[in-house]
Amino acid sequence: MAAQMTGPGAKQPTINDVAALAGVSKKTVSRVINRSEFISEKTRTAVLEAIETLGFVPNPQARALAFRRNFLIALLHDNPNAQTVLNFQQGVLDAIKDSDLALLVRPVDRGSDQMLDDVRTFLEKQRPIGAMLLPPISENDDLAALCDQLGVRYVRIGSAPLDDAQHCISSNDHDVVVEVCRKLIALGHRDIGFVRGPAGFRSAAEREKGFHEALAEAGLKLDDAYYAPGNYRYAAGVEAGEKLLSLAKPPTAIFCSNDEMAAGVMRVAHEKGISVPGQLSIIGFDDSPTATHIWPALSTVRWPIREMGVRAAQLLVPDFLGPVGKAADEEDPAALVSTFIERQSVAPPGR
Structure with a gap:
């Protein structure tokens, strides 16, 4: 079909014109425009061809009104x-x-x-x-x-x-923290500090639960002095670093509930002349840009945000964007897997 000529004085085509040319109802045209999945491919093609032929441009305000x-x-x-x-x-x-x-x-x-x-x-x-x-x-x-x-x-x-x-x-925050802490323990770390996330956050609770589970699994019970409060902000990481790294026997590794706080801990380590990772291993969570902007580059958990x-x-809105897709190795497209990203901030204790 040849495209309809348009110009300043030409009458703008309407949804009724599209329906008449496609041989369908106005409601069907509306469903095609709104990308409803309950339309046959044959009908969809006919309507789209009619829209192209007439040069019809849907009115977003009218569509919104019809859609409520x-x-x-x-x-x-x-x-x-x-x-x-x-x-x-x-x-x-x-x-x-x-x-x-x-x-x-x-x-x-x-x-x-x-x-x-x-x-x-x-x-x-x-x-x-x-x-x-x-x-x-x-x-x-x-x-x-x-x-x-x-x-x-x-x-x-x-x-x-x-x-x-x-x-x-x-x-899967809980599961991935268990995995990461197992890696620290396998490297020989026994004195492991933990910087908490903010109270009332499920993410903070899941990450701390994973930390406790990994230590219990290895038969490790750490002193309360190795736990520091946090709120996912850099300043909280600095405070946590001051607390943990000023202990008479500081931890050889610290797991931080996010990268911002891990960066704060690393700053304190540098200020105190503590080598990372030679004397202290640090792990964060998120794999934010911060993780690669500091030195040494931060080992962290990639949260697929x-x-x-x-x-x-x-x-x-699957009716606008299509059904939820998933990777070939995923069982549930609604559950995304966090993964450990190993960089330069982790090593065996006392390397």
Whole structure:
């Protein structure tokens, strides 16, 4: 079919024109435009050819009105680690780049008594198709229930399963920390320090649980002095480093619950003249850019947060982006595996 001539004075084609040319109903044209999976390939092809022939451009406002939602998906977060938010956001943008969807990013205050009311107001005003909830607010069951009540699709991101498979993308923080600590123990480390994540974060709890399990498995019980509080920020790592490396018998290895804090510990080690990894091994978690920007390069756990963003978007709006894909070696596309990345910050004790 030849394309219809258009110009300044030409009448703009309508959805009714497309339906008439394709020999289908206006509702069917709308379903094709909105990428519904409940359309035969023959019908889809006929409608798309009619759209191309007429030069029809769908009106996003009209589509949103018909859909009763704006073509938006929201990312809600209250996370102290800006890099985590940025990496997840990039994954979402990777997923939606060829669609008509746009991303809204909304920080919230999980410590506020008004959090649920604020989120309700935001969702009612913006009318997104769905919302992705980053930890730690993803662990709030009342927030998930609010999305359900408002008819807003939601996906919760976690370090362990938080919901049914239709509403959750998770990683295996506990298991990978067990694996990493086994490696430290196999190298000969017995005095191993641990820098905790912030209280109330499931990720922090899962990582600490994995640490305890690995030590118990090896018959090791460490003094409480080898544990330091943390909050996923660099300054907390500096404080933890001062505490642990000022002990009369400091640890020979320190596992930090994220890379920012590991960088803080490494700074203190350098200031005290402690060789890394000759006298002290350090491991982080995330595999953020920080891990390769410090010296020596940090051994860490690669948390697949960008891939989690891709999967979360696909799980949230499969009618726009297609079904959730998975790698050939994965059993569950909603569960992504974290992996240990060995660099130069780990060695046997006293090397």
